[in-house]
Amino acid sequence: MLKFVKKFFKKIWKDLFKSRRTLKLGLYGPPNAGKTTLANKICQDYLGEDLGKVSHLPHETRQIQSKEEISIKNADGKELKINLIDTPGIATKIDFEDFVKKGMSVAKSKRRAREATKGVIESIKWLDEIDTVVLVLDATQDPYSQVNVTIVGNLQARNIPVLIVANKVDLKKAKLKRVQAAFPQYDVIGISAKYAKNIDVFYESLFKLARQK
Amino acid sequence: MVTLQFIPYADIEDLSSIGRIRKLLNTVKENKIVLLQGRLKKEEEAELIKVTMEEINKEFKGIELAVIDPANKKELTGLQKLKNSMINMLLGDRHGMTVIGPANVVKSIRKDPNKIELYTKETRATRKKIKRKKRR
Numbered sequence: 197m198l199k200f201v202k203k204f205f206k207k208i209w210k211d212l213f214k215s216r217r218t219l220k221l222g223l224y225g226p227p228n229a230g231k232t233t234l235a236n237k238i239c240q241d242y243l244g245e246d247l248g249k250v251s252h253l254p255h256e257t258r259q260i261q262s263k264e265e266i267s268i269k270n271a272d273g274k275e276l277k278i279n280l281i282d283t284p285g286i287a288t289k290i291d292f293e294d295f296v297k298k299g300m301s302v303a304k305s306k307r308r309a310r311e312a313t314k315g316v317i318e319s320i321k322w323l324d325e326i327d328t329v330v331l332v333l334d335a336t337q338d339p340y341s342q343v344n345v346t347i348v349g350n351l352q353a354r355n356i357p358v359l360i361v362a363n364k365v366d367l368k369k370a371k372l373k374r375v376q377a378a379f380p381q382y383d384v385i386g387i388s389a390k391y392a393k394n395i396d397v398f399y400e401s402l403f404k405l406a407r408q409k
Numbered sequence: 410m411v412t413l414q415f416i417p418y419a420d421i422e423d424l425s426s427i428g429r430i431r432k433l434l435n436t437v438k439e440n441k442i443v444l445l446q447g448r449l450k451k452e453e454e455a456e457l458i459k460v461t462m463e464e465i466n467k468e469f470k471g472i473e474l475a476v477i478d479p480a481n482k483k484e485l486t487g488l489q490k491l492k493n494s495m496i497n498m499l500l501g502d503r504h505g506m507t508v509i510g511p512a513n514v515v516k517s518i519r520k521d522p523n524k525i526e527l528y529t530k531e532t533r534a535t536r537k538k539i540k541r542k543k544r545r
Contacts, residue, residue: 288473290462317463
């Protein structure tokens with residue numbers, strides 16, 4: 197009985213302060229989809245500074261990086277406080293020779309590959325810490341890749357709300373409809389984090405996402 | 410030469426999650442492409458990626474993975490979906506097929522909702538043979 201009463205008051209307390217709570221928002225996705233570019237865009241818009249380094253080489257982000265207490269405001273003046281967590285790209289294979297082929301020294305490539313494997317493990321572990329997820333996909337790539345499906349499946353199993361962002365829609369090869377067809381049960385919005393295309397729609401979608409939690 | 414090994418669901422049914430992952434990964438590390446009847450649980454798929462990352466070294470570069478599950482098709486009616494989930498509940502995730510290959514053998518796996526295309530890497534020996542043939 198006491199347990200039930202405790203649980204009841206805990207729920208009321210939680211609901212009362214729900215809107216003021218800071219949301220842990222994770223940016224997930226495969227390598228080179230533009231997670232850090234999007235994180236930088238959010239941080240530039242609301243804090244005036246970058247979160248991390250971006251590169252055309254995959255696995256540039258090899259450690260979790262975050263910014264706390266970012267306050268996002270929408271057109272109606274509503275405020276959403278987030279802790280933004282930018283995660284290393286999730287992959288099923290990492291070969292240091294791929295970095296060598298792109299002009300990196302063997303020693304640096306080996307170190308990068310070793311750090312990248314650790315980054316993937318960290319990203320998967322962090323799934324237990326996140327409230328909501330923005331899954332960043334490269335709109336020019338195959339959306340049916342198993343990494344994407346596995347991430348979505350795991351978020352679904354953990355009851356974590358997801359917004360799917362098809363990034364790089366500024367590129368000619370981008371196929372937004374293909375991404376939307378691959379994940380019909382989710383909201384999929386096309387953006388270009390680099391050129392801020394559709395970024396207002398993205399921010400508005402974050403408010404919708406926060407309401408699902 | 411590429412070796413395919415079929416693993417029926419019955420072979421992993423009674424194993425723990427880590428036991429299933431171990432069995433699949435050990436087979437893949439023997440440079441075999443695994444065709445698993447059915448699929449792993451979603452959490453097990455993530456765990457498989459995690460364990461794969463922990464084991465990457467000079468020889469083992471990771472895996473290529475693809476799952477085809479007809480039970481997830483959009484066109485299925487509510488009754489068919491219910492039937493599938495009942496079967497899954499009683500018999501386990503036997504629907505569909507999982508393909509796992511070592512990254513040093515499998516170049517890529519392209520997946521459409523209904524088919525899997527698996528591209529293997531051309532070995533140096535094969536390339537040399539082809540070049541020799543062309544010269545002749």
